[in-house]
Amino acid sequence: MKRAYISNKNKKIYKILLIHEIDSFHNEIKDLISVLNEGDEIIVYDVEEMNLSIRDLIATFESLRGKNIQINFINQLSIDLDTYLDVIQSALQIQKSYVAKKTKEGLKKARLKGKKNGRPKISQEKVKAIQYLYLSQNLPLRSISEKTDVSLGTVYKYVKKVKSEEIK
Template sequence: MRIGYTMSQKTNNELEYICQKVVYCRAENYSTESFFAFITDNLENVIYVSHLADINLQLIQLLPGLELMHSQQKFIIFLDKGTAKNFSDKAYFDFILMLAQNEQKVIVRRTIKGLEASARKGMKFGRPGLPKEKVQEIQALYYNELRTYREISEICSVSVGTVHKYVNSLELKGYPSNVGSSVEKNEFRGSNICES
């Protein structure tokens, strides 16, 4: 089946002449996800679009849908190819796909350069760590008081994952885990391994 995709009433009429069905995308539905869903739902159909701008998304936003079509040896037929009117339908689709992939590479490259430049200026990324006193409290509760991760989590008002992270950081430095015989556990009791 020939199916059209548009956001414009004007091109909707044009596509209705060629296609058995036309999907009109409303302004509130313009998104990478909605375009990808349309492509996924219509892979078995021949998809027509009046012109690239009629999709109303940036090339990078089209990329997941274009790559899916390419992987299935499918392509979109654009009725108006602008100055590339001599391109075959497949060649024009491949050209759009290549531009979208190059745009993604440029964005990745520029993002990495920006992050590296910011790091050189001393900027830190990600969530801030816990205060030193809280880390020491977690480690002391684990090694000195032999508390479980869950108990420490409740006492310190942090997640179990956070407790694991800071206990594990000491274990990586050579401190034993809080499991094993009572002799092993008591060997470190009161050793103040968590003080600065």
């Protein structure tokens, strides 16, 4: 069971949330922010009790900061909301950069090993068959897709090329 205590400017606790379900804290905190006033304070045992993703945590903290509502965590260092928010945003940016770097490195290694990224190209014979069936037979795109054994999106791509060449 998770708990959050909400107190007003006079440090009087006026609501205790007992949360039984994982998603309910997320919903409760949204509802709570809408009714709290400037100077109120939310006390939560641990930031993990909030069970929010990093993005949702940032959005929640920004909402609290916008209404000048404090949030304190009993089991964490006592730091102000702005500092906490800055640290989380910095960590998120570092993580995004790290993931992007590792992805690029992985793709580069795969290319060096001869692996090709992206969708495989279809043969010129299939491209000509698609164009023939579309221009000469006037078949619907779905039928062309089934006859040539390529996806409907691929058929559309090559039919679109034919149409654009006709316009020129």
